[in-house]
Amino acid sequence: QSVLTQPPSVSGAPGQRVTISCTGSSSNIGAGYDVHWYQQLPGTAPKLLIYGNSNRPSGVPDRFSGSKSGTSASLAITGLQAEDEADYYCQSYDSSLSGRYVFGTGTKVTVL
Amino acid sequence: EVQLVESGGVVVQPGGSLRLSCAASGFTFDDYTMHWVRQAPGKGLEWVSLISWDGGSTYYADSVKGRFTISRDNSKNSLYLQMNSLRTEDTALYYCAKDSSSGYCCNYMDVWGKGTTVTVSS
Numbered sequence: 001q002s003v004l005t006q007p008p009s010v011s012g013a014p015g016q017r018v019t020i021s022c023t024g025s026s027s028n029i030g031a032g033y034d035v036h037w038y039q040q041l042p043g044t045a046p047k048l049l050i051y052g053n054s055n056r057p058s059g060v061p062d063r064f065s066g067s068k069s070g071t072s073a074s075l076a077i078t079g080l081q082a083e084d085e086a087d088y089y090c091q092s093y094d095s096s097l098s099g100r101y102v103f104g105t106g107t108k109v110t111v112l
Numbered sequence: 113e114v115q116l117v118e119s120g121g122v123v124v125q126p127g128g129s130l131r132l133s134c135a136a137s138g139f140t141f142d143d144y145t146m147h148w149v150r151q152a153p154g155k156g157l158e159w160v161s162l163i164s165w166d167g168g169s170t171y172y173a174d175s176v177k178g179r180f181t182i183s184r185d186n187s188k189n190s191l192y193l194q195m196n197s198l199r200t201e202d203t204a205l206y207y208c209a210k211d212s213s214s215g216y217c218c219n220y221m222d223v224w225g226k227g228t229t230v231t232v233s234s
Contacts, residue, residue: 002156036220038157045207045224046149046157057222089157093218099159099173100217101147106156 003028003097004090004104011110012080020107022073022090028102030071033093037066037075040087050075077109085111114138114223116208121228128198132228134191134208142186145211147221148193150204161193165214198232205229
């Protein structure tokens with residue numbers, strides 16, 4: 001059971017805006033550790049989408065944006081497109097875990 | 113081109129052992145911390161282990177601590193995961209991933225391999 005909780009699924013029509021939450025606690029997001037987001041298209045390896053809470057790597061469309069507040073973070077996709085249908089995972093660092101690194105439970109985005 | 117290629121995944125019986133390898137190219141391997149991440153069939157991502165740039169620091173998820181050992185050979189640009197006392201719940205696609213820095217805190221994984229499949233079954 002992950003310490004970072006995401007909704008199992010979100011959906012939206014093409015062109016709409018969807019958001020995915022990532023809820024943590026005082027030992028991870030709330031402690032000030034950065035949140036990063038990954039996109040996993042069907043049958044492929046994860047790909048870095050957002051790093052350092054709100055930064056996009058080169059090549060990631062500006063339709064994707066991230067934010068963080070308190071013990072939670074969010075990923076927003078505006079102008080939803082069919083190719084955005086994928087699984088999305090948040091990731092952070094947790095000082096209470098021996099291993100320290102943790103992924104969120106994952107969210108399946110469906111484009112209606 | 114920055115690339116990570118995993119190998120070594122096979123079908124193994126419960127209690128058995130296996131060593132996974134990850135060959136890195138296209139970047140200065142010994143400048144970066146490296147990770148293993150796994151994904152059980154139909155499930156989410158689970159972080160497994162990390163090793164710092166020089167091998168001096170290693171961390172493990174509780175689920176594998178004491179059974180798995182991460183190592184690296186910087187002269188061969190290679191990362192390894194020795195897996196002992198395997199359980200059916202270790203069945204997963206194992207990814208090798210490059211960290212964004214040389215440290216072991218608070219970073220992200222900016223390059224991923226395609227993964228290698230480990231199946232633990234009798």
